[in-house]
Amino acid sequence: MKVDTTAVGDRAEFTVFVPVAGGYELLAAVKLADDRGTFRVSVDGLAVGTARDTYSADAGFATVPLGTVTFDTAGAHRIGFTVVGRNAASSGFSLGLDSLTLAS
Numbered sequence: 001m002k003v004d005t006t007a008v009g010d011r012a013e014f015t016v017f018v019p020v021a022g023g024y025e026l027l028a029a030v031k032l033a034d035d036r037g038t039f040r041v042s043v044d045g046l047a048v049g050t051a052r053d054t055y056s057a058d059a060g061f062a063t064v065p066l067g068t069v070t071f072d073t074a075g076a077h078r079i080g081f082t083v084v085g086r087n088a089a090s091s092g093f094s095l096g097l098d099s100l101t102l103a104s
Contacts, residue, residue, distance in 0.1 A: 003095040005083045013080040024102040026066040031096030032056035042080040055087035
């Protein structure tokens with residue numbers, strides 16, 4: 001899914017269901033392209049990991065480790081992606097998100 005973010009501060013948020021409380025590695029399958037931005041991830045409003053640049057002169061896909069997250073409860077949780085910039089060579093700020101994985 002291409003998220004048409006157009007500027008720093010734009011945000012997309014998704015609700016995920018966590019079946020069991022505990023620690024997980026958060027991974028995102030993203031499309032790299034010449035119009036992609038740099039984003040930060042948050043879980044339930046708290047920052048996770050470091051900023052990720054999804055620019056590439058050659059389009060392709062990559063699985064990006066976003067960080068380790070601990071969920072105190074099972075159930076619905078919010079995962080947010082906020083644009084924090086872009087590579088100097090990028091023509092845009094968009095995010096191409098294919099999937100999110102919580103690996104235990």
